[in-house]
Structure formats: structure tokens, C-alpha cells
Amino acid sequence: MTKLFKRKMMIVVVLAVIAITTVTIISINTTVIANSPVTGEIQLPADVKQVLMQSCYDCHSNETKLHWYNKLPIAASLARRDITKARKHFNFSEWNKLSPNEQNGLLWEMYNMVNAGEMPLPSYTALHPGAKVSPTGLSILRNYLNTIKVDPAFNADKEKQADSQYLKWVNRYAPPDSxxxxxxxxxxxxxxxxxxxxxxxxxxxxxxxxxxxxxxxxxxxxxxxxxxxxxxxxxxxxxxxxxxxxxxxxxxxxxxxxxxxxxxxxxxxxxxxxxxxxxxxxxxxxxxxxxxxxxxxxxxxxxxxxxxxxxxxxx
Amino acid sequence: MKNAILYLSLILVFCSCASGVNKKVHLREYAFNDSGLKVITARLNDRSGTMSTLYGNSAAFDWSMGKNTSRIGGEVYKLVTYKQQDHAFWYGSRINGKVIQVETLQLKQQAGRIVPVYTIEYPGPADTLASINYMMNATAAYFP
Structure with missing residues (x-):
């Protein structure tokens, strides 16, 4: 081994140590995203909630659990972007801010997004394989949805509302001005x-x-x-x-x-x-x-x- | 160096966006062309697992909206009945599947009387009288 080669190696090692130290310091001091208080947690049967906690809570709740690699440069900004977007779409920790209709719609949407392979994000499950929803998990979600299906029954009030709307329409119909x-x-x-x-x-x-x-x-x-x-x-x-x-x-x-x-x-x-x-x-x-x-x-x-x-x- | 390779790999994984895995689906061909008729209303029958769409010409439409006080010759109705099937992309929805029958009712003026003429394509287990009754008495759904 020549003296020149040894010197080059030494420089590489020093640079690598500096780089790793810098990244470590940045990571320790990086706050990817803050976890706000849980103000209105979703209420669901334990097995259903377990599936959601395992697969969705890291992004869709105020109980995000981050790993060391989430704090690395670039990775941190990607995680921040995804979590911010996810919480904005819906947040299990602030579930009571949504109307009953919105809550219902989101539960069905969740299942269908998971079933289509769109959620959890493949980029997330690549690093968190345990977050993938298993066939058993899907079945638990589906069985729960079956209990909240809307079963229409004869309803005199609804009939009155529909009839009133119909009569206004046929009696006063005119093409709209704009x-x-x-x-x-x-x-x-x-x-x-x-x-x-x-x-x-x-x-x-x-x-x-x-x-x-x-x-x-x-x-x-x-x-x-x-x-x-x-x-x-x-x-x-x-x-x-x-x-x-x-x-x-x-x-x-x-x-x-x-x-x-x-x-x-x-x-x-x-x-x-x-x-x-x-x-x-x-x-x-x-x-x-x-x-x-x-x-x-x-x-x-x-x-x-x-x-x-x-x-x-x-x- | 190993750490750097691991880190680069992680970044690549973060940045990759593989799309979800769906079961491959095939679109169903259209089996019915409305030939200029317009939808009057629709109907679901969960007991028989079917869904129907009722079409009509302008005379039929006027009747279904209560514009005519008596029946007139020339009203044409078409009742298209499909099998309900599970929606391929949305658990929680049923969608029209295969067409199982197309029933047509025409009101004709004959010797001073209005005569209903009924025909059926794709003959299925149709309850002819019930279908005629439905077509003649259906009120229009609200269409903006």
C-alpha cells in the first residue's frame, strides 16, 4: 500500500466521519412534525381500531411515531409533507370535528383505498412492512362496515320531502336564466x-x-x-x-x-x-x-x- | 460507506411510488342504446337483485311530469332491467350488470281508444302486468 493511497483513504474516512456526524446532529435536532393533543379520538370496536392504529395512525393521527431514518435530511421533509397532507384529509385524533356523514363516508373510503392498494402509501409500507393491511385486517374492516350499512326502509317524512320537491319542480319548472x-x-x-x-x-x-x-x-x-x-x-x-x-x-x-x-x-x-x-x-x-x-x-x-x-x- | 448506501437506499424507497395492485377488470359492453329516449326514473329491486331504468319519449315524459291530464297515443316507454352486481372499485356499492330484459310499451290510438302495446326483448321472468302498470304510472325523478 503506497503512502499516497493511505493518505487518500484517510481523507475519505475523515470526510465520511464528518458527514455522518453532521447528519446525526441534524437528525437529533430535527422536528419532523409536532404531535398536537388528541382532542376527539375515533370510537370503534377494539379489533377495528387495532387495524387502523397499525396501518394508518402514523400519518392520520396526532400519535405519529417516527423512526431515526424519518429524521434524516430529505426523508424528514417527505415525511412532513405526507403526514401534513394525511392529517388534513382526516385525523383520527380529531375525529369529532367531522360531521356524521363525513365520518361515515371516510370509513368506507378508507376500506376502498386499502383494498385498491392505494393505502397505506407503498413508499411507507416499504419501510414499515408491518403496516400493510393483511387479508384478516381487511376482513375485520369489511365486517365492521357491514354493520353500518344504510338499510332503507319506508319513511313517510322522506316521502313527503321528495313529493314536495317533485311538485315544486313540475309546477314551476322554467329553464334557468343562468x-x-x-x-x-x-x-x-x-x-x-x-x-x-x-x-x-x-x-x-x-x-x-x-x-x-x-x-x-x-x-x-x-x-x-x-x-x-x-x-x-x-x-x-x-x-x-x-x-x-x-x-x-x-x-x-x-x-x-x-x-x-x-x-x-x-x-x-x-x-x-x-x-x-x-x-x-x-x-x-x-x-x-x-x-x-x-x-x-x-x-x-x-x-x-x-x-x-x-x-x-x-x- | 455502508451507512451511506443504506441511507441512499432509504431515500430511493421513500421517493418511489409504486401503484396499488388491483384485480384486472374488463369493461362490460353497452347492451342498450336509448335511441333518443330520455330517462324518466330508475328503480331498485333488492329482493330480485335487479335494477331498472325507465326511458320515455317526449309524450311519455309529459305524462310522467303530470303535464297531460289524459293519456295520448304515441307515448313510448322502455324499461331496461339489469342484474345488480358488486361494484369492482367500491365496496358498499352495487352497479348495473348484465341486461336481462328490455320491455317496451307503446300507447296507440285505435278506433277512438288508447291501446297499450307491449313487447319484450331478452325474455326473462317478467311480470308483464306489473311492468305495464309501472311504466304507465311511474312519476319522473327530479332531474336538474
């Missing part, structure tokens, strides 16, 4: 009535029924199987009603709740995977401008069909 527009520029399109029906659904999770329409561009994309990605100009419209049980036991559309849009423009809506989302509530068609980001997040579970959920499939 069409409502959402904050992201999507306008209500009454011409959807002339489009083909894409599908119909019956929701057991929230007691609604829906009819979906596809405009000619979207209809053609479905027929030709060109939906990954969907062509620009595709529009999908979803009408949502409360289920109403009739005297015969059949279920028909009751009170109209909202109309929802997916509009394809890969450039304009690139932040939400090329789809613009809009929702107009009640017969007044009031834009719900908070929905687009929530819609985009949930629609990840339908990544196989270009983020569109309601397509009928074959076995």
Missing part, C-alpha cells in the same frame, strides 16, 4: 339529458341511488376501450338521489341531493390527474367548491379505469 359554475370553471350542463346513460348504482354505504351519463366523447371512449387516459373533452355526469322505499318494497329516487361532474382536460386539471371535479347541491344547484380535491383523492382507487369509478365490469 347556469351555475363551480370555482374551477365547470358549468352545469343541462344537455346531459340527451347523453347516454353510463351506469346506475345503488349505494349501501350512504343510502343513495345514482344515474351516470357519458357525453359523446366519453361514450365513444368507453365503447372503444380507450380510457387510459380518457380523451380530452370527456364529461361524466352523476345524479344523486336519496333512496325512497315504496309501498311495494321497490326503491325509487327520492329527494334529489346533488349533481356531480367529471370533466377531462389534461392540461387545465393536471393537478388532479387531468380530471376537473364539480358538485352542485340541492335543486338550487349551489356549487360545493370544497369537493374537487376530495374527489380527486378518493378517485385514486379507480386508477385502473382512468380514475372513473362507475363503469360496469365483467367477471
Amino acid at each position: 347556469l351555475p359554475v363551480s370555482a374551477n370553471g365547470i358549468k352545469h350542463m343541462p344537455e346531459y339529458r340527451n347523453w347516454q346513460v353510463m351506469s346506475t348504482t345503488s349505494r349501501l354505504d350512504n343510502g343513495t341511488m345514482r344515474v351516470m351519463y357519458a357525453n359523446p366523447v366519453a361514450y365513444n371512449a368507453i365503447k372503444t376501450g380507450r380510457i387510459n387516459p380518457w380523451p380530452n373533452g370527456s364529461v361524466i355526469v352523476k345524479l344523486v338521489w336519496e333512496k325512497l322505499v315504496t309501498a311495494s318494497g321497490d326503491i325509487r329516487p327520492g329527494k334529489f341531493l346533488n349533481v356531480q361532474y367529471m370533466v377531462r382536460d389534461s392540461e387545465k386539471f393536471k393537478d388532479t390527474k387531468g380530471w376537473g371535479y364539480a358538485k352542485f347541491e340541492t335543486p338550487a344547484l349551489k356549487p360545493d367548491n370544497e369537493s374537487p380535491s376530495k374527489c380527486a383523492s378518493c378517485h385514486q382507487a379507480a386508477n385502473q379505469t382512468g380514475y372513473v369509478f362507475d363503469l360496469s365490469t365483467k367477471d
